[in-house]
Amino acid sequence: MRDTEPYKSLYSGQRWKDLVLNFRNENYRLFQLSIQSLLSVAIQAGLSSLKTPQCYTENCKNLHCPVCQKDFNQIAKNLPYSHCVQSRLIC
Numbered sequence: 787m788r789d790t791e792p793y794k795s796l797y798s799g800q801r802w803k804d805l806v807l808n809f810r811n812e813n814y815r816l817f818q819l820s821i822q823s824l825l826s827v828a829i830q831a832g833l834s835s836l837k838t839p840q841c842y843t844e845n846c847k848n849l850h851c852p853v854c855q856k857d858f859n860q861i862a863k864n865l866p867y868s869h870c871v872q873s874r875l876i877c
Contacts (some may be wrong), residue, residue, distance in 0.1 A: 833862040 795801065814821055837853045840846040841862070847854040853862050 829861065830865055833858055834865040835868050837862050837865060837867050839867060 811821075813819070820827070833853055836851065840848075841851060841853040841859065852858050
């Protein structure tokens with residue numbers, strides 16, 4: 787039993803999980819893939835461009851604002867607010 791102890795950790799379940807994670811990360815790096823999906827990146831960019839502090843106050847929520855909706859509000863929670871110093875109207 788003592789002879790197998792140095793090799794026991796090599797076959798542990800955590801070691802296999804680490805191997806799978808390393809394989810996936812190397813595959814992403816090799817093929818220049820992002821760990822985050824492009825849909826998720828696009829949604830976050832859109833929500834960030836629409837997000838204002840009013841989206842998080844109960845009395846100022848807009849029914850037509852995607853960020854004010856419950857599900858999108860949670861996604862946008864950690865995203866930065868949109869920054870617009872001057873409004874522009876294009877006709």
